[in-house]
Amino acid sequence: MLTERQLYILRVLIDDYIKHVEPVGSRTLSKREDITYSPATIRNELADLEDLGFLEKTHTSSGRIPSEKGYRFYVDHLLPSIFVSPNEMETTELLSTAKVQEAEVLFDQSAKILSDLTNYTSVVLGPNALDMKLRHMQIIPLSSQMAVAIFVTNTGHVENRQIVLPNSIEPSDLEKLVNILNERLAGVRLVELNSRIQMELTAVFKKHLKDYQNVSVFLDQLLLWSKKEKLFYGGKTNMLSQPEFRDLDKVRPLLDFLETRDLMEKLVSSTEEGVTVKIGTENQHEAMKDCSVINASYTMHGKHIGTISLIGPTRMEYRKVISLLDSLSKEMTNRLNNFSE
Amino acid sequence: MLTERQLYILRVLIDDYIKHVEPVGSRTLSKREDITYSPATIRNELADLEDLGFLEKTHTSSGRIPSEKGYRFYVDHLLPSIFVSPNEMETTELLSTAKVQEAEVLFDQSAKILSDLTNYTSVVLGPNALDMKLRHMQIIPLSSQMAVAIFVTNTGHVENRQIVLPNSIEPSDLEKLVNILNERLAGVRLVELNSRIQMELTAVFKKHLKDYQNVSVFLDQLLLWSKKEKLFYGGKTNMLSQPEFRDLDKVRPLLDFLETRDLMEKLVSSTEEGVTVKIGTENQHEAMKDCSVINASYTMHGKHIGTISLIGPTRMEYRKVISLLDSLSKEMTNRLNNFSE
DNA sequence: ATTTAGCACTCGCTTCTGTTGAGTGCTAAC
DNA sequence: GTTAGCACTCAACAGAAGCGAGTGCTAAAT
Numbered sequence: 053m054l055t056e057r058q059l060y061i062l063r064v065l066i067d068d069y070i071k072h073v074e075p076v077g078s079r080t081l082s083k084r085e086d087i088t089y090s091p092a093t094i095r096n097e098l099a100d101l102e103d104l105g106f107l108e109k110t111h112t113s114s115g116r117i118p119s120e121k122g123y124r125f126y127v128d129h130l131l132p133s134i135f136v137s138p139n140e141m142e143t144t145e146l147l148s149t150a151k152v153q154e155a156e157v158l159f160d161q162s163a164k165i166l167s168d169l170t171n172y173t174s175v176v177l178g179p180n181a182l183d184m185k186l187r188h189m190q191i192i193p194l195s196s197q198m199a200v201a202i203f204v205t206n207t208g209h210v211e212n213r214q215i216v217l218p219n220s221i222e223p224s225d226l227e228k229l230v231n232i233l234n235e236r237l238a239g240v241r242l243v244e245l246n247s248r249i250q251m252e253l254t255a256v257f258k259k260h261l262k263d264y265q266n267v268s269v270f271l272d273q274l275l276l277w278s279k280k281e282k283l284f285y286g287g288k289t290n291m292l293s294q295p296e297f298r299d300l301d302k303v304r305p306l307l308d309f310l311e312t313r314d315l316m317e318k319l320v321s322s323t324e325e326g327v328t329v330k331i332g333t334e335n336q337h338e339a340m341k342d343c344s345v346i347n348a349s350y351t352m353h354g355k356h357i358g359t360i361s362l363i364g365p366t367r368m369e370y371r372k373v374i375s376l377l378d379s380l381s382k383e384m385t386n387r388l389n390n391f392s393e
Numbered sequence: 394m395l396t397e398r399q400l401y402i403l404r405v406l407i408d409d410y411i412k413h414v415e416p417v418g419s420r421t422l423s424k425r426e427d428i429t430y431s432p433a434t435i436r437n438e439l440a441d442l443e444d445l446g447f448l449e450k451t452h453t454s455s456g457r458i459p460s461e462k463g464y465r466f467y468v469d470h471l472l473p474s475i476f477v478s479p480n481e482m483e484t485t486e487l488l489s490t491a492k493v494q495e496a497e498v499l500f501d502q503s504a505k506i507l508s509d510l511t512n513y514t515s516v517v518l519g520p521n522a523l524d525m526k527l528r529h530m531q532i533i534p535l536s537s538q539m540a541v542a543i544f545v546t547n548t549g550h551v552e553n554r555q556i557v558l559p560n561s562i563e564p565s566d567l568e569k570l571v572n573i574l575n576e577r578l579a580g581v582r583l584v585e586l587n588s589r590i591q592m593e594l595t596a597v598f599k600k601h602l603k604d605y606q607n608v609s610v611f612l613d614q615l616l617l618w619s620k621k622e623k624l625f626y627g628g629k630t631n632m633l634s635q636p637e638f639r640d641l642d643k644v645r646p647l648l649d650f651l652e653t654r655d656l657m658e659k660l661v662s663s664t665e666e667g668v669t670v671k672i673g674t675e676n677q678h679e680a681m682k683d684c685s686v687i688n689a690s691y692t693m694h695g696k697h698i699g700t701i702s703l704i705g706p707t708r709m710e711y712r713k714v715i716s717l718l719d720s721l722s723k724e725m726t727n728r729l730n731n732f733s734e
Numbered sequence: 735a736t737t738t739a740g741c742a743c744t745c746g747c748t749t750c751t752g753t754t755g756a757g758t759g760c761t762a763a764c
Numbered sequence: 765g766t767t768a769g770c771a772c773t774c775a776a777c778a779g780a781a782g783c784g785a786g787t788g789c790t791a792a793a794t
Contacts, residue, residue, distance in 0.1 A: 077757050090767050095758070113757045113773040154555050188533045192545050200549050204533050208541050212551040214495050289648045292641055300633055300641060307630045307648075418786050431738050436787070454744040454786045737794070744787075751780085758773075764766080 061097050062106055063130040066118045070367050073295050075115030120332040120366065127329050127370055155207065158387055159284040162360055166380060167287025170373055172364035173310065177320045178282035179357040181209050182243040191230055201274055203242060211242065215274055218266055225261045232256060246275040283316055296342060296365045305339040320361045322347045327378050332366050344368050348381035352388050360384065402438050403447055404471040407459045411708050414636050416456030461673040461707065468670050468711055496548065499728055500625040503701055507721060508628025511714055513705035514651065518661045519623035520698040522550050523584040532571055542615055544583060552583065556615060559607055566602045573597060587616040624657055637683060637706045646680040661702045663688045668719050673707050685709050689722035693729050701725065
């Protein structure tokens with residue numbers, strides 16, 4: 053168990069390191085007004101904190117820097133009263149200067165604002181379009197063989213894809229198919245369309261359509277979805293201005309990581325509500341080992357539908373950033389729910 | 394006028410510099426088998442070439458590097474027989490391993506292949522969807538006030554946007570409006586829709602619609618397009634592995650430039666057919682002053698609709714790259730025209 | 735009139751060396 | 765328990781020395 057003094061020193065040291073990005077030594081700490089002990093005393097405490105794994109040295113005679121465990125502890129136990137945020141106003145105002153009609157614009161703006169405000173890299177993981185409910189679908193022929201299938205969701209999102217029409221399919225069947233789908237499946241989530249058809253509509257189809265066999269194959273093609281979450285970025289190159297990434301060989305993997313869709317999706321997806329913090333290796337990827345990811349979820353009708361995240365060095369301004377993300381995600385939630393009156 | 398020997402030396406020097414990225418001196422040149430003169434002679438020639446502006450020195454006692462003017466001359470006059478390319482096969486094969494259905498995928502793949510093959514950054518400027526012809530349009534209501542407007546083009550591209558329905562508009566008018574638009578304006582380019590309406594359809598509307606005044610305002614909102622060319626990137630971070638951009642302060646502006654839509658669009662747009670080369674300051678932007686941009690256009694039905702470009706250091710492997718872009722753009726043209734049978 | 739050898743000179747780069755300063759740990763005294 | 769004192773470590777910086785690749789110029793050779 054840590055003593056009060058150790059807690060205090062740990063907190064002050066991490067604050068200082070976050071601010072100046074330089075190993076902090078006993079002398080520096082003892083000079084502070086609020087610390088009355090001599091450097092020697094502090095050195096003893098620092099040595100203890102190092103033994104406990106909260107601090108590290110960069111070389112034998114250097115000052116201390118926080119370890120991953122140190123940051124973890126700092127975030128979990130030493131962040132004072134973060135939710136009294138003076139930021140709330142700021143973000144809300146910034147977001148409202150841009151009057152936003154469509155969700156996509158909102159996401160894009162939010163990412164931009166967040167990265168501008170923090171000088172880190174931000175990512176908004178958009179809602180999975182496939183979780184939206186079908187409002188209307190349609191198939192529009194382009195030629196004898198090709199057509200475009202269009203799915204409009206209740207949120208106004210439009211999914212579309214080009215499909216090959218088997219020439220054996222009857223035009224009248226196609227039309228009936230679309231009608232049946234619109235009548236029976238409005239309000240069903242896109243991902244579920246296929247299973248619902250399997251469960252409920254095979255009979256109907258067999259009854260109304262001349263060549264069900266063919267249509268069935270076609271349906272599989274039509275309703276085979278690939279992932280559809282969209283990523284919105286802000287400040288992609290902000291990493292380059294972080295002193296710990298002054299080195300090209302360190303940034304490169306990072307920037308590559310940012311450009312890799314799968315990895316980013318995984319990094320930024322979260323099932324948890326509210327704000328979460330992942331530090332360094334907790335992110336489970338080599339390229340992210342010196343980064344922290346702060347994740348906040350936004351909701352619609354109370355349901356978690358996406359996240360807004362911030363990626364920066366492990367030495368992040370956690371206090372500022374966490375409160376910022378908290379209020380920004382709440383503001384996004386507000387806006388989103390206002391869209392649908 | 395340059396002598397044969399000067400031409401030869403210039404060419405060899407630039408070749409060498411492109412390969413080794415190190416200033417080239419007289420000794421290096423004189424050691425080559427195909428050069429019989431002594432270093433002293435070559436020094437005299439180099440001094441002349443420098444006086445003419447084709448070469449530069451990095452410091453008083455360094456070897457020479459090509460100047461911008463030098464590269465320009467090299468590209469215009471010293472590139473031997475570039476269009477006998479052994480690359481053609483390679484690219485075609487690579488592109489065909491991925492069987493491509495939709496144009497967007499083709500663009501994306503092409504950009505990826507190009508950047509992989511060259512280790513530079515590539516960009517495909519997609520066709521302007523607004524130049525495509527209307528196949529079908531539709532308005533799908535979401536709520537009493539909001540709706541989604543959908544435009545399908547002859548190429549199978551789908552444009553959609555959310556619109557606000559003025560509550561004063563009559564539902565029957567809306568339906569008629571859509572019908573008239575589909576009947577009268579199929580085959581018209583999206584950009585032209587509005588002017589065609591002004592020219593030809595006001596009378597028709599006035600006749601069929603109850604409240605034309607209202608509809609007119611609505612139409613303006615509906616058909617107010619913003620730019621719609623899409624950019625597809627490959628190898629965004631490849632710049633980082635170019636030795637001339639080992640310096641963070643040099644890459645940063647570059648990467649920022651790459652992320653800025655407007656600038657990139659401008660950089661990469663080209664009205665010229667075929668392959669063009671812009672070197673350094675010819676690109677009209679500070680961030681691009683040490684880069685060259687190779688631009689190739691692809692066409693559809695003989696009409697220039699977009700470009701595929703490569704961005705690299707001025708010291709680029711022009712020979713390889715130009716032939717590569719030439720064949721790749723031709724291959725893209727082929728594919729595109731095969732889409733529409 | 736070219737071409738070349740020879741020479742003095744320049745400059746960037748690397749290596750080595752010493753110095754400085756911020757830091758440590760340990761011990762002994764307060 | 766706290767602190768002063770001391771020996772020690774190490775990164776960072778600066779200067780000196782030497783190396784090597786290059787230059788321009790001049791005078792001799794072709």
